[in-house]
Amino acid sequence: FEAKWDHASTLKKVIDAVKDLIGDTSWDCTNTGMSLQSMDSSHVALVHVLLKSEGFESYRCDRNVSMGISLNSMAKVLKCAGNDDSVTLRHESESSVVNFAFESHKEERVSEFELKLMNIDTEHLGIPETEYDSIIKMPSADLRRTCADLSQFGDSVTISCAKSDVRFETSGDIGTGNVRLSARGSSDKPETEIAIEMINPVSLTFALKYLNFFTKAAPLSDTVKLCMSNNHPLCVEFPMPEVGYIRYYLAPKIDE
């Protein structure tokens, strides 16, 4: 297995976006790309990352391999790469290590690191194809700010989607808060658009703690998609055009 990115920045951001939610995980490498699927330790959220082979500068995977890696260790290794350095990952069959090579574009500095692989029992979950009742596309910075703001007031947020707006509400010991975002088009700046596709109205409650973990992916993507159906996990997707995506799934809370 050998994969090379032109710039380390994307991989750094991907690892930063998931490492605090899932500690150790397996990267599944096939000839179509690298992916990971992992639950957080409390089994409430699920992360699915796909990095397509087309998104790499060069990519070769002769035999499918599952590489168990501590993401915190991977983040440590990637700290040694400059944002504009190229990154090459290498793993040989049956080897218990993965190699990282960073090269500056002027080629005057090359650094190499070897990370020990771990034995990780992964159980992949089947994510069913879902026709969502409401899909909201919005700037990822808006979602990050909304979740951060509401976290000051409560632990949970109720997201309600109507035809032309989406409402985020919370309440806690010191009071309540809500943020309403209205659909807005923007032909010249599509990344600032708020688009709401509503087939059925939806209202779901989620733990803000997890949404705040998810929005760590905001530096990867200007836009985010919230896909919701009543009584179904929320899907928060950060698309990376040409490269792949990070999708986070979160189980809703129920009234008791």
Place this chain on the structure above:
Amino acid sequence: SSGQRPITAFFSKA
């Protein structure tokens, strides 16, 4: 109060 369900209540083991 509201209860948190696990994600495994919705997605089955593949």
